[in-house]
Amino acid sequence: MKRVACVAAWVFGIVIAANAAPIPLERGVGVHEWLNWSPVEKDGAYRWPPYRSEKEWLAGNRPLTDWPGGEEFARIRSMGFDFVRLSVDPGPLLASEGAKRQQALDILAAVVRRVASTGLKVVFDLHGVTQVPAYSMEMIYGGADSEGVARYREMVVAVATMLVKVGTDKVALEPYNEPAYYPCDSSGTDDWQRIMAGTVHDIRTVSSELTVVATGACGGSIAGLVNLTPGFDDPNLYYSFHMYEPHSFTHQRADGTHTFASGLPWPADNSTPEVVTETLKAQMDAAGLSPVEQVMNMVSARAAIARYFEQNWGQSQLEASFRQAVDWAKAHDIPSRRLFMGEFGVILMSADGRMGAFDADRLRYMTAVRQVAERFSIPWSVWEYANPYGMTLILPKGPAAPDPGLMQALGLAPQ
Known part of the structure; x- marks a missing residue:
């Protein structure tokens, strides 16, 4: 009888493993301006309690009266998104x-519960920033065995514990954003491999059911992803990459007041160097x-224009990247639906023409990227919901309405 029970438990475990899967994600949008850059005091310390309120976020770059009122995340859900990638500054937690850390975790748990109550899933993105240098992502760049990495990983465990209580059917944890280890250019070490594998192991000591979003190094690029060895894989993992290729098109901008960098076309053969010049x-x-x-x-x-046209970026190169x-x-027996395109976007040309792409070129690119991702069943998150920097779903001025052209490019019904 004892042997039969053991066999039954073993079979049951196999069935559970076979049926395990990460939370379902399809179409998402990044929400970056709310919980990143947690406010600081004059002495440089974090304001406490940390993080902005929702009203502070919405009023941060425009009058609050521009917003229609009501539940903003219910509106996001009504646009056709099924999840948000919620960027969170880990600095206050670090x-x-x-009790002080628990207070910060309680604030974040309440946010995730409220967003999830609208029917949206949440990808909880620990997204380090530089405003308090001691707690920026620089702390993890001392190598896999550094004190900074140990402290960061301990914080990730605390976040995972909090999210499990919120509900593993509602949330995924993305512990790192665009890590700046660069083994992909052959100048680095295996530090990132060890950090990512160790962090997944840490989270799994908390929960085997919590969905985890792992990432490669090299700024979270495809090059970094394919450099990763997923020996830590399990059925509740996604693998992230960000699609800003070619960066010379998606991020057309130059430093300085009197510098211009704009107008490259998509695809490249849609114009000529002479026309752009x-x-x-x-x-x-x-x-x-x-x-x-x-x-x-x-x-x-x-020089930049010449390089872009020499590379002749277009649909075939985009598909080759994917x-x-x-x-x-x-090659690692991972279905493509467990890849995760965590960011993609294009800076729209500014009113003075100093930076960005023409709208028609931007929309052609966004349509192409979204369609290729969907052909491979890869869930995606567009960058970003609302900001004044040219890469935004919500129009930056006037009533806070979604950009109808971008909505169409994303395959969503214009609002």
Whole structure:
């Protein structure tokens, strides 16, 4: 009888493992401006209790009266999204312990419960920032065996414990965002492999059911993902990559008041270097740049334009990038639906033409990326819900309405 019971338990375990899966995700949007950059006091310490209120977030870059009122996350759900990727500054958690840390965790638990109550799943993205240097992501860059990594991993365990209480059917934990280890250029070590594997192991000591979003190094790129060895894999894991390829198109911007970097087309063969150059010159004229400023600007701009057209980015290269991730997953017996495109987006051209892509080019790119991801059943999260920086779903001025062209590019019904 004892042997029969053991066999039954073993079979039951196999069935559970076979049926295990991460929480279902399909179409998401990043919410980055709310819980990142937790407010600091004049002395540089975090304001306590930490994190902004929802009203502080909504009023941060525009009048609160621009927003329609009501439950903002219910509105996100009504747009056709099934999850949000909620960026959270880990700094206050790293800077506190005991009852003080628990207070911060309680605030975050209440936020996740409220968002989830609208029917949205939540990808809880620990997204380090630099405003308090002692608790920026620099603390994890001393190597896998460093004190900073140990402290960070201990904090991740506390977050995982909190999220399990919220409900493993509602939330996933993404412990790292765009880690700046660079083994993919052959100059690095195996530190990131060890950090990621160790962190997954830590979370699994808390829960085998909590969905975890793992990431490769190299800024969270596809190159970093395919450098990762997923020996720590289990059925409740997603594998993240961010799609900003080519970066020269998605992030057209230059440093400095009198610099212009804009107007590259998508795909590249949709225009010519000559047209882009003449358009840039016209924009600089309209902005009142002097001939000397224009010449200085064009020295670097011409080189960037030439490189972009030489690379001739288009649909075939985009698909080849995705194929790297899909082939990596297949080689490790991971279904492509457990890949996770955690960010993609394009800076829209600014009113003065100093940065960004023309809207038509931006929308062609966003449509193409979204469609390729969906062809491989890869869930995605667009960057980002609402901000004034040119990569936003909510229009940056006037009534806080979603951009109808971008909604269409995402395959969602315009609002």
